[in-house]
């Protein structure tokens with residue numbers, strides 16, 4: 001059977017891999033899966049999201065599924081809306097952090113969590129075997145639901161708003177012209193924070209920067225942070241489920257570092273809990289979490305898997321939160337899914353409770369340096385390259401949770417794994433010296449390129 005869903009739903013270049021026929025047929029399969037249920041349809045700011053949403057409407061109508069529309073909002077706001085309005089699931093039209101020419105379909109299950117891969121497999125089976133269930137009775141959209149207001153209220157409910165408000169923080173926000181544009185102003189003004197807003201007007205062409213908050217497209221924003229003397233800055237990805245922070249010294253605090261700071265804060269708030277993260281996260285997470293008497297659970301990379309693991313632990317009576325090195329933080333008391341605005345509110349609370357600047361919290365972390373890169377590779381070549389690399393390093397300790405993580409010694413490792421969303425191989429390297437991390441990364445990039453050329 002073919003594969004249509006990647007790490008995070010179905011994505012492709014609009015008009016190519018993701019054309020309106022595929023969207024219609026795939027949604028018929030989703031509609032067949034949700035037969036007799038009531039779901040939500042929402043989207044991001046992409047210029048093609050409206051037309052894709054209309055095709056999704058048309059297919060759901062033909063499948064006879066009841067649905068509401070939550071319009072343009074952050075993905076975590078659509079997720080929260082599924083739970084808030086008591087719906088059975090949802091479809092979010094978004095390509096998250098991918099370049100502007102992409103779009104995609106993300107599926108939500110009960111409570112708004114990303115649909116587990118096992119259930120996506122059922123939809124794939126319906127799709128490829130064309131077992132669509134068409135309804136004689138056509139449905140139509142039952143109305144528009146506000147996703148943003150209940151979402152912001154829920155976040156405010158999770159933090160000590162009065163303690164944050166007293167501090168009169170100043171925060172710079174770069175929404176990349178994505179959906180965070182629709183929430184950040186309201187959230188910060190409710191917390192008495194002065195905001196400096198950059199790229200906070202929704203624009204589906206993403207004219208100012210790519211929707212992925214990478215180090216290279218945050219250089220200007222780092223300088224801006226220092227210039228306006230902000231307490232910190234936050235840059236969101238296109239659909240606002242990920243947030244990357246910049247400290248008051250203009251240094252980017254990458255996702256595993258901000259995740260470690262937020263984990264530390266969450267553990268102090270919630271008591272003992274598990275921290276679930278993908279194998280691509282830094283060892284510093286484990287070191288910070290262990291110091292607080294808690295344990296890290298390593299999983300395959302991907303937010304769907306982290307959410308599933310958190311839910312499994314919670315169902316057994318444990319507390320669990322999660323993080324991703326790319327800036328996703330899962331604060332389960334709000335929802336067990338990554339959420340950029342929830343992370344922003346928690347970061348403000350961490351600063352207020354600790355009475356420290358973000359630079360101070362950043363400097364307190366163990367000194368480890370993780371660098372990452374990517375090499376283009378066709379999907380068929382990737383597994384073979386990873387297998388051969390594993391053979392070359394057969395004398396070293398290896399984890400094969402996702403791709404291969406090879407330990408050069410206790411403090412140094414590299415990870416080579418196939419991306420779940422793009423035709424690339426992702427490469428990560430970590431060491432307690434930045435020079436060495438660079439050296440390891442460059443060596444592995446060369447090795448991967450050589451293996452691809454063979």
Ligand code: MG
Nearest residue numbers: 096097237241
């Ligand atoms: Mg995203």
